[in-house]
């Protein structure tokens with residue numbers, strides 16, 4: 001007996017705060033900063049894990065960063081099979097925040113990037 005297999009897919013919807021999405025549309029990358037103890041969170045958080053308070057303010061993150069590591073993605077997830085290969089990297093910003101970005105240009109570990117957005121994703125353009 002044979003049972004036909006059906007491909008299954010699950011889509012998760014991740015809810016980012018409106019403030020974050022609006023900033024990305026402006027080409028800015030923002031984080032939250034605890035008004036009580038100064039801890040900075042990226043991705044933005046509503047509550048401070050350090051001191052337990054929930055009074056946060058939005059701050060803009062530096063758009064200068066350095067590539068810590070990167071991967072060239074040639075095996076794409078379902079739904080992205082037709083995309084060209086792309087590069088995902090971890091970038092450490094000048095103010096010490098690590099974030100994931102799509103890398104444009106020739107990446108190298110330690111290479112400098114300028115962070116921007118394409119209205120949807122965070123982009124790290126290689127500048128040196």
Ligand SMILES: [Zn+2]
Nearest residue numbers: 034037048051
């Ligand atoms: Zn705090």
